[in-house]
Amino acid sequence: MKIHFIAIGGSAMHSLAIALAQKGYIITGSDDAIFEPSRSRLEQHGLLPQNMGWNEDNIKEDLDAVILGMHARANNPELLAAQEKGIKIYSYPEFLFEQAKNKTRVVIGGSHGKTSITSMILHVMQYQEKDIDYMVGASLEGIDNPVHLTEENDFIVIEGDEYLSSPIDRRPKFHLYQPNIALLSGIAWDHINVFPTYENYLEQFRIFIESIVNGGILVYNAEDPEVKKLAEATENPIRKHPYRTPDYHTENEETILEVPEGDLPLEIFGKHNLNNLAGAKWICQHMGIDEDDFYEAIASFKGASKRLEKIAESNSTVIFKDFAHSPSKVRATTAAVKEQYSHKKLIACLELHTYSSLNSEFLQEYKHSLEKADEAVVFYSPEALASKGLDAIFEEQIEKAFGKKGLKVFVNPAVFKAQLHEMNLDNSVLLMMSSGNYGGLNFEELKNLI
Incomplete structure (x- = not known):
């Protein structure tokens, strides 16, 4: 072709x-x-x-x-x-479906966690030497290309994005895949430039559940009230499997998963990641991996690219960068780092970079999202606001929206960078959250801070 x-x-x-x-x-x-x-x-x-x-x-x-x-x-x-x-003109998801229509389609959906869950599944399949097709939205150790397509593999695992398919096809991508097995991780309003109301955004996930083929399977996060409500309300004749965060604890800055065979140390950490792990386990079991084999494989999973990625560490200081930018991701990531490093000071830096995050009305969704941080910093670029055609926002609005005592707000990249270099990072964790680069910050240079 x-x-x-x-x-x-x-x-x-x-x-x-x-x-x-x-x-x-x-x-x-x-x-x-x-x-x-x-x-x-x-x-x-x-x-x-x-x-x-x-x-x-x-x-x-x-x-x-x-x-x-x-x-x-x-x-x-x-x-x-x-x-x-x-x-013939295809959108990306339309063509992917054409490639996958004769396979068992496993689609991972949700406002957050879908990249991590998809990456966990691929790690387990690779570890257990089970060949599958896939599409994931991040780089993963041991995988050359985030998309892999063959004629012979029975399964394809697809990260199901709710954003639009193409300029001439305004359907969310994950409506087009018709999953045999689907997972729904959580719902938190996002992409307000496309879905202007929460109800409109929620409707896209209801349609996703209805798109599961008759007799298919829905694995869903029972701890998310909206997901639980949608899963229980659907009349689609499918099997439903709820999952919840498994038992775990932290010891000496290490997360221990409590499994039937005893304690299992993990490379990843945070309640949201343990919740993702529970969903990934269900999916892998539906794809023929038994529980013991799943645990053996997942112990060596280090995370998806750009998801809580450790970029520097010394005896007293750790620096992470994370793709988190939506309120739910910021809240979960900040809480996870504080739980893992409870004896260290947590300095959380967030860049408001997306259309949603720079919208003055949507800002209210960030209330208390940085609450677990000992020190909190927000950076945004007035130029980014102008380029997106949005109204100006002011430091006072941000301080009020976040509701975080002592919050510092920066709008100048040079001033923000200078502030980073002046910080006392002894016995601290520096968490850099953004889908951008803070107006041109070289993350490699952060290694020089410790």
């Missing part, structure tokens, strides 16, 4: 392009800008476009399909050319 990717540089798009090239497809692509690590990975596989920009001449008559990424716009000249020529 000959396939052209419009907006090939996206994190998921470029991984799918590589996976299809490895499968023997003829792949071309275009984009107006491609950043690292996508650029190097595409170049390594001979898929980097020679020129940046859109060109309708890229749309050849002999193309079998075009895959359209969210970064493109509805008036993209290549998209218009493909429509005019009658070439």
Whole structure:
């Protein structure tokens, strides 16, 4: 098959392009800008476009399909050319379903935890040498490409994102996969630029549950009240398996999972991660891995890329960076680090970077999310507000919204960086939470702080 990717540089798009090239497809692509690590990975596989920009001449008559990424716009000249020529146009999830329609589809959904749960499942399958297809939204040790597609594997595990499929397909991605086995980890309002009300956002997860095939399985987090309510209310003829956070304790900055055979030390920590582990265990058991084999494998799981990633450590100081940015993730991550390092001072830094987090009304959702921190810092860029077309927000609004005594707010990257270098980090944990980079901060330089 000959396939052209419009907006090939996206994190998921470029991984799918590589996976299809490895499968023997003829792949071309275009984009107006491609950043690292996508650029190097595409170049390594001979898929980097020679020129940046859109060109309708890229749309050849002999193309079998075009895959359209969210970064493109509805008036993209290549998209218009493909429509005019009658070439089949797929969104990313549509094409992934086409690749997976004859497999057992396992879809991991939820506002938070889905990358970690999917990564746990892949780690266990790899450890137990069970070959499966997959799509995960993060890099994982021992896995070359976050997308892997074959003809022969029976199972495919898909991280099911609730964001939109493409500029011309406004359905959430996870509505398109029709899972045989699904997991729902939790619901916390996000993506307010697409789902302007909580009720509208909640409805997407109800539709996801209804999309599970008849006789399929729903594994769900019974500790999340909204998930529990939706799971119990559905009339879809499916089997339901609730899960809860297992028993665990911490000893000497180490998390110990209490299993039937005794105590099992883990590389990961935090109640939210232990809750994710319980969900991953159910899924692995449905995929043929017994409980003992799951525990043996999960003991060596170190976490997904960018999820509570330890970037520096000394005798008295630890520095983490984490992708957390939504209120629920910030709350869970901060609590997890404080629980694990209860005898150390926790300095939590959060960048407000996404459309939702920079919305003055949505800010209220962050109330008490940094409560477990001993010192709390919030950074945001007025330029980011302007680029997203949002109203200005002020330091007083942020202080009031978070409700955290002593909260420090920074808007200047240079001043924020200087503050980091002036901090006393003795017997401390520095937690850097963001989906951005604090206005150009080099995280590698943080190693010099200790």
